[in-house]
Amino acid sequence: MVLSSGSGQMGPVLDVSREGKTRMRVGARPVVRTGGSEGNTRLTAATAAILLVLLAAEGLTLLAIGPLVSAHVFIGMLLVPLVGLKLASTGYRFLRYYTGHRTYRADGPPHPLLRLLGPVVVLSTVGLFASGVSLVVLGPAGGVVLGLHKASFAVWVAAMSAHVLAHFLRVPRLAAADWRSDEPLPGSSLRRWLLAGSLVAGLVLAVATVHLAGPWHQYVGLDG
Numbered sequence: 001m002v003l004s005s006g007s008g009q010m011g012p013v014l015d016v017s018r019e020g021k022t023r024m025r026v027g028a029r030p031v032v033r034t035g036g037s038e039g040n041t042r043l044t045a046a047t048a049a050i051l052l053v054l055l056a057a058e059g060l061t062l063l064a065i066g067p068l069v070s071a072h073v074f075i076g077m078l079l080v081p082l083v084g085l086k087l088a089s090t091g092y093r094f095l096r097y098y099t100g101h102r103t104y105r106a107d108g109p110p111h112p113l114l115r116l117l118g119p120v121v122v123l124s125t126v127g128l129f130a131s132g133v134s135l136v137v138l139g140p141a142g143g144v145v146l147g148l149h150k151a152s153f154a155v156w157v158a159a160m161s162a163h164v165l166a167h168f169l170r171v172p173r174l175a176a177a178d179w180r181s182d183e184p185l186p187g188s189s190l191r192r193w194l195l196a197g198s199l200v201a202g203l204v205l206a207v208a209t210v211h212l213a214g215p216w217h218q219y220v221g222l223d224g
Helices: 036-064 069-098 102-106 112-141 143-167 171-179 188-223
Strands: 012-016 022-026
Touching (some): 036 171, 069 102
């Protein structure tokens, strides 16, 4: 017979065997089905790794934006759900840390410089993608929005460069952890499905909107 408290946390457990002997054993920490803080870190890193590849491809289209404007729009729209997932995972960590969750607090806060940089990265990312999506919908007529897009891009490049350099060495191991059999952690299937779902959603969005790049072909040709 095993007796324990009715709470969700496991503590000392009274184990009574059939022979009538009793012994105290300390139960393990409760397993978090989503992987807890470590699971959140893995999801953030895996999303960041995919984003880095796609953002590099998006950056290459700027070298010849005239003939590659459709590719620029396609990749940009493909990125939107992944950017949303990255913001959600980092925002969730922020919320759990500042609301005092034990495991997130145990990980400690980011470096002070990264805490100052974080809002700049988030705001410039939101500004960049919000203005980019608006330009796809509005077309070349959105002159003010185009200026906002260029300004947010300049801020975003500077902030994101520092952000990537700060985390670059940790990302490969963490991003691959859920695909390695020697590093099991609860929630790995959920995290893989979230990544796959974001990619599929982005692909659907990109295919559905790439035709809106049509008006931009003439505009960037004249602008160049």
